[in-house]
Each structure stands twice: as C-alpha cells, then as structure tokens.
Amino acid sequence: MSVVTATIKMGSELMDPAFELVSIDVTNEMNRIPYAEVVLVDGDFATQKYAVSDTGFFDPGNEIEISLKYENLPADNPVIFKGIVMKHSLKKTGSGCMVYVTMSDSAVKMTTSKKSEIFENITDDALIRKLITDGGAAAGVIDATTVEHKRIVQYYSTNWDMMLSRAEVNGLLVYAVNGKISAKKPKFNTTPDHSFEVGKQDVFDFDVQADARDQFSAVNSKTWDIATNDMAEAVAADDFTLEQGNLKPGIMATALGNAEDNLITAVPVDAKEAKAWADSRMIKTRLSMMRGSFTIAGTGHVVVGNLFELKGVGKKFSGKNLVTGVKQTVTADGWYTTVQFGLSANWFSSAVTLTDTPAAGLLPGVNGLQIGIVQKFEADPEKQARVKVKMPGIDGTVKMLWARMATLDGGDKHGLFFWPEENDEVILGFLNDDPRHPVILGSVYGSKIPPAILREDKNPRKGLITKSGIKILFDDEKKTVLIQTSDNNKILLDEGNKSIEINDVTGNNIKLSEAGISMESKKNIIITAKEDISISAKNITIKGSKIDLE
Structure with a gap:
C-alpha cells in the first residue's frame, strides 16, 4: 500500500507539518451526522509544553477540512471530512501525551436548539429544505414529495429531528457529505457507482x-x-x-x-x-x-x-x-x-427521544391521568378559582393539591360553572406532566358514588341533577324536556303529546296542547295590565256565582 498523506486545514491555514499525527477516524452514516476524531502527539506533562494544543488550530468552534491522498497519486486528493471542532481533549496514557480532537459535520448546527413553529401550505420537500437552511446548514439534493400540508407543527424539537421525522415518513434517506445535507429516495435501477x-x-x-x-x-x-x-x-x-x-x-x-x-x-x-x-x-x-x-x-x-x-x-x-x-x-x-x-x-x-422530558425536567413528571377526591370547600388562597383535591396515590401526611377546573366555556365573568361537590371522585390531568399543576377534567361514577340515572340499553335519557334534586332531563324516547325543582315545581315540554305543561307545588296548572290552553288554580287568578287588555274570540262564556264588571 502506497504512503498516505493527510492534509488538514483550518480555513485556509494548513496544519503545521511538525505536528505528529497518530490517527484519523471519520464516520458517515445515513440519517446521522458525520463525525471525525483526529489524534496527535502533543508534548508531555514533564516539560509542560503542548505545541498542538497551545496553537489554537484545533480550538472548539474552528472549521476543519481533512483530505487524504496516496503519494503515487498526488492529483487524487479527495476531501473525506469537513466540519466543526466540538471537543478538544488532552490525555496522558501509557503511550504518551495525546490530543484528541472530536469534530462534527456542520449539520450539527441543526441539533443545538429546540424550536416550536407552525408551517402553512408547504410540501414536505420544501419543509425539509427550510429546516436545513433555517438550522444553519446547507441543502443538497432534496427529492420531491407528494404531500402538501395546509398546516404542520414543529413542537419543541430540533430542526434535525423534525427533518428526519418528515424525511423518514416520505421514504427519503438523509445523509450529509462535507457540509451538504441531501434527502433522497433509494434507487437500484441505475448503473452502480x-x-x-x-x-x-x-x-x-x-x-x-x-x-x-x-x-x-x-x-x-x-x-x-x-x-x-x-x-x-x-x-x-x-x-x-x-x-x-x-x-x-x-x-x-x-x-x-x-x-x-x-x-x-x-x-x-x-x-x-x-x-x-x-x-x-x-x-x-x-x-x-x-x-x-x-x-x-x-x-x-x-x-x-x-x-x-x-x-x-x-x-x-x-x-x-x-x-x-x-x-x-x-x-x-x-x-x-x-x-x-x-x-x-x-x-x-x-430509537431517539423526540419529545421533551415530562415537566420539562424541572422535577419528576406524572404519568397519565390520576384520581382525585374533592375536599371540603376552602377559598383558593391565590384567588385562581381552584378546587382543593386529595390524591390518594400520594404517600405522606400532605395529600392535598389545588386543581384548576376545566369547563366547556370559561372567560371573564362568563361561561359554564359546575363545581364538583365534596367527596366527588374526579379525574386529574397535569399541565406538561408537572405534578404541581393538576386540572380537573371531569368526574367519574362508581359503586360507592352511583349515578342518579343508570345507563339504559337505548340510552334515551340525558340531563342534570343537582345535589338538592333540581333536575333538567332530556328523554329522546319520549321526546320530552323536564325542568323540575326538588319540591316538584316543574315544566314539561312534550313533543310526543304536542304539549307544554307547567305545574307548581300548590296544584296550579297551565297546559298548552292541541285542545288549546287550560289554566287551573287552587285559589285566585289575577291578570293585571298597566294599560289595555284585549280579549277576542268567536264565543266568550263567563260563569261565576258573582260577576262584577266595572
């Protein structure tokens, strides 16, 4: 095998030929960022002189280019690696004092920070190209894809992870060669290189x-x-x-x-x-x-x-x-x-953890949904409209947490408010999996806390029943809506019988039906108007033991 010569440059500056090179290792794999390691002899601890390390040639952040050639083929001098110094190490071993220089392709810039962004009306190949260039790298050949997104979200992930995820789903293989990132579909029906x-x-x-x-x-x-x-x-x-x-x-x-x-x-x-x-x-x-x-x-x-x-x-x-x-x-x-x-x-x-750690790593996160038991009412000390709950799964003497309440609609002094009752069993979710921030998502029934109305085969009845017995009930089978208080004042809207009926606890009744309108009172019926009362009918019948007209 002919003698091999390595040419190592930092920008336009050549490495000092006096530096003694021990080894070069360069690894480049699909769907991964290329990296390299260069090992050089560098002084010793006895003299405390380190020519390689002290020059700054291999300082972290410097851009390095490595070419190799055989001496019998001087014109053939291909670049086998181009990248950025990530780590510079000085080690003393049994074989002497060495400098270890670890480098990565410039594609590593796409991995340094996580971002959240929404992209609109974009194809995956255009998205991949944008992620590469926005991430500080250079785009090579990006094969066209068929999918166009009206909207696609990158949530707290690196551009590299987002790019690889979308490339992979489209059957593209990603590779970087000397600073250029390409994403191409594998093809075997061409002449081999x-x-x-x-x-x-x-x-x-x-x-x-x-x-x-x-x-x-x-x-x-x-x-x-x-x-x-x-x-x-x-x-x-x-x-x-x-x-x-x-x-x-x-x-x-x-x-x-x-x-x-x-x-x-x-x-x-x-x-x-x-x-x-x-x-x-x-x-x-x-x-x-x-x-x-x-x-x-x-x-x-x-x-x-x-x-x-x-x-x-x-x-x-x-x-x-x-x-x-x-x-x-x-x-x-x-x-x-x-x-x-x-x-x-x-x-x-x-193979890679793409999502952030639970609770952003601020503390161990909580997995899934949890059970909570609503406690006796206490005013929220922070005035955040929260509910005090106990988490039975927590050990120790303190088991109480303040939980926010999810609702169908909520805003500044408007919305739906159905606060849970003491001892209700509720389901707790946690914002960003952080156990310090529970949210009541809803309540659940059980044998100890049975529902007021059991589910039936056809499931016709829906509604609301408060703890005092006030009801609003819907019956799809009877086609009725019932509003009723605990002492039996009620309004019944009955589509099946084409009627509306109002009853109160004293026995008074008003009924609207196909037969007309009937009103019945156990005592007086008083109609008062500040201005006129008009009554018009084909026939009018008035009966009474005493009739006064004024």
Whole structure:
C-alpha cells in the first residue's frame, strides 16, 4: 500500500507539518451526522509544553477540512471530512501525551436548539429544505414529495429531528457529505457507482447477513376519516425490491407468519401521506433484510448514497445495494475504508427521544391521568378559582393539591360553572406532566358514588341533577324536556303529546296542547295590565256565582 498523506486545514491555514499525527477516524452514516476524531502527539506533562494544543488550530468552534491522498497519486486528493471542532481533549496514557480532537459535520448546527413553529401550505420537500437552511446548514439534493400540508407543527424539537421525522415518513434517506445535507429516495435501477469483487480485489474482510425478522408480505396504513367517523380504508404500500441476492422477502415473511404490517393512527391523515407512510415502511423493512460491511483499501470516492455492486460472495449476497455508511481509518498501518450497507427497520422516532422530558425536567413528571377526591370547600388562597383535591396515590401526611377546573366555556365573568361537590371522585390531568399543576377534567361514577340515572340499553335519557334534586332531563324516547325543582315545581315540554305543561307545588296548572290552553288554580287568578287588555274570540262564556264588571 502506497504512503498516505493527510492534509488538514483550518480555513485556509494548513496544519503545521511538525505536528505528529497518530490517527484519523471519520464516520458517515445515513440519517446521522458525520463525525471525525483526529489524534496527535502533543508534548508531555514533564516539560509542560503542548505545541498542538497551545496553537489554537484545533480550538472548539474552528472549521476543519481533512483530505487524504496516496503519494503515487498526488492529483487524487479527495476531501473525506469537513466540519466543526466540538471537543478538544488532552490525555496522558501509557503511550504518551495525546490530543484528541472530536469534530462534527456542520449539520450539527441543526441539533443545538429546540424550536416550536407552525408551517402553512408547504410540501414536505420544501419543509425539509427550510429546516436545513433555517438550522444553519446547507441543502443538497432534496427529492420531491407528494404531500402538501395546509398546516404542520414543529413542537419543541430540533430542526434535525423534525427533518428526519418528515424525511423518514416520505421514504427519503438523509445523509450529509462535507457540509451538504441531501434527502433522497433509494434507487437500484441505475448503473452502480462502484463494483467490488471478493477474491479479485483488495477486500480485506467482509460481514454480510440476511435477516428475515422484519420482512412482511405487505404493508398497510390506516388512519381516521372524519367524514365517515370511522377508520379509513387501508392504504397499501408499493412493493420495494432489492437487487442483492436471490432471497425473496415475501417468502421469508410468510414462513415467519409476517403476512402484513399494519400502521395505524387514530387521527385524520391525508391519503397521500398515508400512502407515503406505508411505502416508507416497506422500504425500511426491505433495506433491513441485507445488512453488512466490508473493508477495502482507502478511498475517498466511495460516499454515502452511492450504489455499488458486490461480487464473489455467493448467490445469496451478490448484487447491487446502497452505501449507507462509510468509515475512514488512517493509522500507522495505512488507510482503510469500511463500506456499510443496509439499515435498521426501526423508525427514527422509536430509537431517539423526540419529545421533551415530562415537566420539562424541572422535577419528576406524572404519568397519565390520576384520581382525585374533592375536599371540603376552602377559598383558593391565590384567588385562581381552584378546587382543593386529595390524591390518594400520594404517600405522606400532605395529600392535598389545588386543581384548576376545566369547563366547556370559561372567560371573564362568563361561561359554564359546575363545581364538583365534596367527596366527588374526579379525574386529574397535569399541565406538561408537572405534578404541581393538576386540572380537573371531569368526574367519574362508581359503586360507592352511583349515578342518579343508570345507563339504559337505548340510552334515551340525558340531563342534570343537582345535589338538592333540581333536575333538567332530556328523554329522546319520549321526546320530552323536564325542568323540575326538588319540591316538584316543574315544566314539561312534550313533543310526543304536542304539549307544554307547567305545574307548581300548590296544584296550579297551565297546559298548552292541541285542545288549546287550560289554566287551573287552587285559589285566585289575577291578570293585571298597566294599560289595555284585549280579549277576542268567536264565543266568550263567563260563569261565576258573582260577576262584577266595572
């Protein structure tokens, strides 16, 4: 193997040739940010002189470019890494004093802060490009996508995580090469960029494997349809075929009982997005079937995203595949390039925590909904219209919390107000999962706290009954509305009998029906007007033991 020369630059400044380079490691994988480590000899603790470290050449924040070439090929000097110094370490080991420089591609800028933003009328490819450029990185080739969002939300996430999530759903593979981020669909029906043949070329070692575990005969996605109030018809993925080996994923899937992989979300999703989701899952499963790596003599011309053909590894493994990772290693033994192919079938979102920690990490969060018991009334000391509740699940002597009350409508001195009663069992939610901020979401019944009206087969009755027995009841079967006090004053609106009837506790009655209007009083009926009273009828009959007209 010819002598290898490394050219390392900080901007336009070349690294001092007096610096003794120990090793270079560069790793670039799909859906990950490329990184590199450079190790150099740097002085010792005895003399307290550190030429490399003291120059500032590898200070954190500096932009570094690394090129490699063979001395017998001086014109071939490819850049294998370009990025930013993230960490500068000085270590003393048994082999001496060393400087370790850790660097990341400029795509790392997309990971430094979390943001919340709403995007309107935008396609996913345009969104991906915007996330890249807004995140301080450079966009390369972004394949077109079919989904256009009227509105899509990025909630407290990095631009990198948001970009990868949307790229993945659209079947795009993301990779960064020397500062440019691309997102492309895998394609195998083109001429390979490279060809490697075990036994006839310098393929030093290889590890290839066929894995049936994540293979499915078909992939479907199902989403919620608001228009039909039901799950939409399943959307099937297009098949995706590898061109490596002679194994058939559908046959392997059937053997394992993996007939279908069903993706389900109970939220409305555009049909195009549902299709892209299913297609993406199919691509991921197929790319996970053939995975492996092999090492060759160092080269800077094999990059992530290239298509290659592997020969000489038998019928199961020979064929075309995609470069999904490249590792460059330079040591005293020479320069070696390890080529990786295949990807995990797992979603990016399942491997990385995308959402914020519960309670923003201010304290341990609370999971899910909790039970609360309403306590005896006390005025809220902070005048926030809160209710005092006990949480039975809390140990210790203090079990009380002040909870805000959710309601159908609430505002400045208006809205609905139905405050819970003492000993009512309520359901508590927590703002941002913070146990200090409970909200009463509603009340629940149980055997100890039974409802006033039990649910029936046809469930015709709805209504409100207060603790004193005041009622407002709706009956869909009888088609009635009843308003009644605890002492039996009531108004009945009866659609079935086409009547309205008012009764009070003393026996007075007014009834409106098809027969007319009747009024009955146990005592007097007094009609008073400050001005005129007009009575008009075909016939008027007045009866009484005594009639006075004035």
